[in-house]
Amino acid sequence: MAPQRFHEQFDQIQRAMPEVPLAMGPDDSAEFMYEKGVVLVRDGEEARFVEDTVRAHFTAAPDLDQDQIRRAGPETNRSGVTRIRVGDPGEGHRGADRAVAQALRSVREHEARAGHRMVARNHVVHIAVNACPGDEPVPVPLSEPPNPAAADTPYDPETAVGVLVIDTGLTHDYRSCALLAHTDGDAQLKECDDQGVLHQYVGHGTFIAGLVAAVAPSTDITVRGSLNDAGAVLESEFGEKLFEAVDAGGWPDVLSLSAGTSNGRTDGLLGVENFMRELRGQRTLLVAAAGNNGSATPFWPAAYADLPGWEDSVLSVGALRSDGEFGACFTNHGPWVKVYAPGERLTSVLTGFESPVPYVYQHSTYEACRYGFTYGCTCRHPRHFGVLSDENASAKPDQVMFEGYAQWSGTSFATPVAAGLVAAHMTAHKETDPRAARRQLLAAGAGFAEVRGAQVPALRPPTWRPVPVMRLAPGL
Incomplete structure (x- = not known):
């Protein structure tokens, strides 16, 4: 079987981080990895605004429960970001995350007006996969x-x-x-x-x-x-x-x-x-x-x-x-x-x-x-x-x-x-x-x-x- 390095490394990192369900992205591709069911926002008023916006957006979606939209601590840290859970990380497969995709779409119009990004996936930063190194020693x-x-x-x-x-x-x-x-x-x-x-x-x-x-x-x-x-x-x-x-x-x-x-x-x-x-x-x-x-x-x-x-x-x-x-x-x-x-x-x-x-x-x-x-x-x-x-x-x-x-x-x-x-x-x-x-x-x-x-x-x-x-x- 030909090597499928991204998928092989995805499995390796998922085993090393068993408590963090991961997905591949962007949707239906394999360019990066991110935490399923969670988005990142800046701390403070912007976090509260994004949470309210996401909640309102998901209220209209019949397959998502409002209770799924909740903070996933730690709420704040020096890096200035808050994790907000927008879906069940156990749902779906590793190739996509509908809840995260919907959350990103829900604030797109507000981001355009604000002139900056307000919400993002919680990516995996790594030395592995196709990032670094380029081969094995x-x-x-x-x-x-x-x-x-x-x-x-x-x-x-x-x-x-x-x-x-x-x-x-x-x-x-x-x-x-x-x-x-x-x-x-x-x-x-x-x-x-x-x-x-x-x-x-x-x-x-x-x-x-x-x-x-x-x-x-x-x-x-x-x-x-x-x-x-x-x-x-x-x-x-x-x-x-x-x-x-x-x-x-x-x-x-x-x-x-x-x-x-x-x-x-x-x-x-x-x-x-x-x-x-x-x-x-x-x-x-x-x-x-x-x-x-x-x-x-x-x-x-x-x-x-x-x-x-x-x-x-x-x-x-x-x-x-x-x-x-x-x-x-x-x-x-x-x-x-x-x-x-x-x-x-x-x-x-x-x-x-x-x-x-x-x-x-x-x-x-x-x-x-x-x-x-x-x-x-x-x-x-x-x-x-x-x-x-x-x-x-x-x-x-x-x-x-x-x-x-x-x-x-x-x-x-x-x-x-x-x-x-x-x-x-x-x-x-x-x-x-x-x-x-x-x-x-x-x-x-x-x-x-x-x-x-x-x-x-x-x-x-x-x-x-x-x-x-x-x-x-x-x-x-």
Whole structure:
């Protein structure tokens, strides 16, 4: 059976969040995930107005009971959103949610008059699915150096740039790698299953920290495990987790975020509105992954880089393929993606330094690139069979052993490369303003690459080694 990655990952995340019934959207498609039976609104008077409007709309619908329209706590939080339950989450199937769709329609006219959105789905923000990463990790021998290799820059505790990574937590043996000597933060909650097999996406945050440290050795890196739960969190909780992460150690110079979601809109995520407003007033630069849907549809929070008022505070990052000349097949693209960096088959820190750790592949590779490319992309190379891709379990999934390093692909990893280059520029030029460093770096150091026929700004670390791409005939 051909892989159906979105559906496979939907099942994985639903198992990790069993108390939250999920649906796919927008209606009758599979572009994002959201909580069934619930919508988000801003706290306060707007929430009360929306609730009254939705209640009146549903009164005229014979198949919905008014009692279904009730608040679903927590009612308020720092992110400034309220969840309102508009239907029974047990009704219907995962392909659509009529109650949520009706609630969105009920306020459309009022939104037009108000000039802003008043209600939204409660999306799942994630590193998984087609968001990030773009494939599953591949073991790399310890004898093979990281790629990008560690830059020859001494660590200076007096001027080290502060980088905050919001992701999954650090693997237990990360300190066995000298590259992460100046990294600290949250531990990964549960690395392996009862059989000692590595869980999917464990090591994602560790891998990212290794890339930042390689590109910019004079950094103090903190990893917050805000996405430890299968790399996914509801939008209603995401803003709060972002606030908690920066509150724990103060606003950093650079915030590296390799997670997000599309939502079918061009005006951002309701659940992070308050955080993004506060970010704008800080000096922190948010470097965010553009996502791996092979699409021009905005992916949030990265796409804030294209909204008025956030041009300086957000840098959205797409992925170059392994030769650095073109975009990777999976990368999102479009005018809202402001820069591209190497993001295919990078080598960094994972786990297994103290003792080898087994991993069983979850997804099979494809017979042909799912985005129509003809080079040896991560869609189909290296070949492996995954446990989730065959309903009949007619083939045994492939298993590998990790012994420290891994090769991995995604805009998840192009993002810390770009974040590291901003930090390295700050160190080299004694620049204390990360947003100024971003402007200077793109003005003076950016080359170009081709993405979907367009010439785009590209950042390539001096220690990164390009790898020539393989040309494969379709189906090979």
